[in-house]
Amino acid sequence: MMDIAFRKAGSLKAHPDESSLGFGTIFTDYMFNMDYSPDKGWHNPRIEPYGPIEMEPSTMVLHYGQAIFEGLKAYRTDSGGIQLFRPKDNIARLNRSGHRLCMPALDEGFILEALIELLKIEKDWVPGAPGTSLYIRPTIIATDPYIGLRSSNTYRFFIILSPVGAYYPEGFNPVKIWVTSQYVRAVRGGVGEAKTAGNYAASLYASDLAHKEGYTQVMWLDGVELKYVEEVGSMNIFFVIGDELITPMLNGSILSGVTRDSVLQMAQSWGMKVSERKIAIDEVYAAQEKGELKEVFGSGTAAVISPVGHIKFDGREITIGDGGVGPVSARLFKELMDIQYGRAEDRFGWTLPVA
Numbered sequence: 238m239m240d241i242a243f244r245k246a247g248s249l250k251a252h253p254d255e256s257s258l259g260f261g262t263i264f265t266d267y268m269f270n271m272d273y274s275p276d277k278g279w280h281n282p283r284i285e286p287y288g289p290i291e292m293e294p295s296t297m298v299l300h301y302g303q304a305i306f307e308g309l310k311a312y313r314t315d316s317g318g319i320q321l322f323r324p325k326d327n328i329a330r331l332n333r334s335g336h337r338l339c340m341p342a343l344d345e346g347f348i349l350e351a352l353i354e355l356l357k358i359e360k361d362w363v364p365g366a367p368g369t370s371l372y373i374r375p376t377i378i379a380t381d382p383y384i385g386l387r388s389s390n391t392y393r394f395f396i397i398l399s400p401v402g403a404y405y406p407e408g409f410n411p412v413k414i415w416v417t418s419q420y421v422r423a424v425r426g427g428v429g430e431a432k433t434a435g436n437y438a439a440s441l442y443a444s445d446l447a448h449k450e451g452y453t454q455v456m457w458l459d460g461v462e463l464k465y466v467e468e469v470g471s472m473n474i475f476f477v478i479g480d481e482l483i484t485p486m487l488n489g490s491i492l493s494g495v496t497r498d499s500v501l502q503m504a505q506s507w508g509m510k511v512s513e514r515k516i517a518i519d520e521v522y523a524a525q526e527k528g529e530l531k532e533v534f535g536s537g538t539a540a541v542i543s544p545v546g547h548i549k550f551d552g553r554e555i556t557i558g559d560g561g562v563g564p565v566s567a568r569l570f571k572e573l574m575d576i577q578y579g580r581a582e583d584r585f586g587w588t589l590p591v592a
């Protein structure tokens with residue numbers, strides 16, 4: 238294992254008020270950095286003060302979007318400890334995204350070690366107010382100063398940390414979803430299953446349209462037939478139809494969410510009928526007509542579970558159930574959070590204490 242160098246900050250930042258934390262605007266004192274070059278491989282791992290990255294305007298990531306990232310959280314437990322939720326899955330996914338984007342693989346064990354070391358230094362930044370957490374953003378960017386198109390030879394890997402507020406400060410409320418059959422997030426054979434920058438740039442225009450129509454998120458259909466549901470915003474999507482919990486099967490254009498997998502395992506452990514399969518938007522509307530569509534919700538690290546109250550597709554808006562939070566969504570939200578915050582026994586072995 239490589240040694241991780243440490244450069245101390247001249248002064249430390251004041252910590253924000255925990256009761257008014259938003260998302261993604263405040264960063265801690267330190268970050269982890271590491272570089273890649275073909276001759277040295279990944280080298281120079283270091284924890285140093287959070288600060289700007291100097292780069293030439295020709296730097297490849299700025300032109301061709303060769304960038305990948307991850308998102309996970311550190312949680313403050315009731316006993317004052319700090320724990321991570323399934324961090325190895327995020328690091329493994331980072332390498333899968335990197336493979337798709339022609340980037341060199343990281344040593345997953347070393348990256349987990351580096352993250353834990355960074356968290357030990359920054360442990361006082363993990364907020365303790367209900368629903369708050371420390372969001373962790375590992376990222377890899379292409380750094381060659383070159384504007385010809387090829388994959389970069391050099392890369393920077395970094396991890397930055399941001400204390401974030403409760404996702405539902407005003408309570409656990411359903412969102413309104415707008416289905417687009419004009420724009421797609423990802424295509425067959427494309428990079429939809431990678432957490433890569435361009436996917437999010439590609440989603441912005443339809444998101445803006447949804448917002449203008451008064452909807453919170455876009456529901457994406459498949460890029461081939463514009464028929465099957467894929468994801469909602471940057472979350473995975475679930476439907477409760479009758480007594481079956483359904484989520485679209487992974488097909489290359491859907492991001493394989495850690496929360497998605499946790500939901501599947503948890504629902505299965507309750508004895509629910511769980512299916513990963515294709516689900517057409519027409520099937521969703523048909524189930525609604527028959528009175529069998531019970532719940533719809535998104536899953537992701539940021540929101541955990543995001544219940545959907547209304548869906549609009551092709552000019553028709555439907556209300557899911559009574560427009561409120563259904564029992565499956567509510568139970569998943571509570572039980573997942575209880576494990577993440579160490580309030581319930583972790584019978585799946587998902588949590589990793591770090592301090």
Ligand SMILES: *Cc1c(COP(=O)(O)O)cnc(C)c1O
Nearest residue numbers: 471472473492494495496537538
């Ligand atoms: C990150 C992400 C998700 C959710 O993944 P989690 O691991 O559960 O946070 C779902 N869809 C997209 C497009 C994403 O980027």
